Amino acid sequence: MAFLVIVILVSKLIFFSSNFLAATDMINQFQSLEDNTTLVSNDGTFELGFFTPGSTSPNRYLGIWYKNIPIRTVVWVANRETPIKDNSSKLNITPEGSLVLLNQNKTVIWSANPTTKGVVVVAQLLDSGNLVLRDEKDTNPENYLWQSFDNPTDTFLPGMKLGWDLKKGLNTVLTAWKNWDDPSPGDFTDITLRTNYPEEVMWKGTTKYWRSGPWDGTKFSGNPSVPSNAIVNYTIVSNKDEFYATYSMTDKSIISRIVMNQSLYVRQRLTWNTDSQTWRVSSELPGDLCDHYNTCGAFGICVAGQAPVCKCLDGFKPKSPRNWNQMNWNQGCVHNQTWSCREKNKDGFTKFSNVKAPDTERSWVNASMTLGECRVKCWENCSCMAYANSNIRGEGSGCAIWIGDLLDIRLMPNAGQDLYIRLA
Secondary structure (H helix, E strand, O other): OHHHHHHHHHHHHHHHHHHHHHOOOEEOOOOEEEOOOOEEOOOOOEEEEEEOOOOOOOOEEEEEEEOOOOOOOEEEEOOOOOOEOOOOOEEEEOOOOOEEEEOOOOOEEEEEOOOOOOOOEEEEEOOOOOEEEEEOOOOOHHHOOEEHHHOOOOEEOOOOOEEEEOOOOEEOEEEEEEEOOEEEEEEEEEEEOOOOOOOEEEEEOOEEEEEOOOEOOOOEOOOOOOOOOOOEEEEEEEOOOEEEEEEEEOOOOOOEEEEEEOOOOEEEEEEEEOOOOEEEEEEEEOOOHHHEOOOOOOOEEEOOOOOOOEEEOOOEEEOOHHHHHOOOOOOOEEEOOOOOOOOOOOOEEEEEEEEOOOOOOOEEEEOOOOHHHHHHHHHOOOOEEEEEOOEOOOOOEOEEEEEOOOOOEEEOOOOOEEEEEEEO
């Protein structure tokens, strides 16, 4: 009888071991990922394991990188703020279903704690580069208990959602590495503002550095139109519960990513070139002087390719002509005539076409108002300096108004939107 029990136990161990070897893209609650082992996504694109960044760092991190690219390119780091000092750490799933990184003293270095509990929890590295915790029997992506795509570091991958989800209480943020040897958070970040007129903003520390312009129903108003033959397919989802940007590659064989570059303070799209075996920059933001936040000051407009790039909007003049002529545009512009608020024939609006809409920090939106109603709403408020359709799809709909100085306007040839600015 004892012999039979031993045979059964050995058989189970062999079955368990063979399952682990076959399922190299996941671990369950009875397995650990140690420093000398990795998980590989089913299609072989991504690998999860422990690594040392750069050439001088003594630290170890748990991360995800492209498996078949000779230049190790890390796209996600778990313990970016708590480096490991040796190679004795393990990644485990606790009996409660949390994913934990433990050091040799079994102290938790990093953890992913789902708000929803699973029955039999597994951690799996997907072909997209997304590390997920899920119930073993449930492959529905809407039911993931936790996912790395909700907790990005410096890289925006195809299929990832960049924005906010009110149901989950999430607002995903990209934060650059401090430097190429140190994945801890730098001061260069990219966040989608949670407002009723959302826009994407990059920050350099606490200073606003770049702004996409508000979502106008078709695109961000500060973005050029996407060519029809583009290899990248961008999608924006906007409803009462969520607002996010995502993208996919029209050619699945092309490897491309978006990364926050702390060294240059640019957000770059990088594409892998198989011939040269290097990453090539295909686009970057800010792309020119007019992309930098508020280059021309209040009521100024930036026109790329013009010298100088800044001018005052029609109906305005430099607040300090001396500074303006010396290319110091910080003080911006003011009305060039005496302005009388709400006085008939002395207070009105002029349409400016193809512009990036102003900073929305002090804006108000009503999606059900007509443009005519929007004009009246703005005219009645002496602090209102401009109005526009909040959605330009079709003939336009909704109302957006701006209170106070109009900041960060630029000309967008063949793009942008119509903006009605208050003039004497």
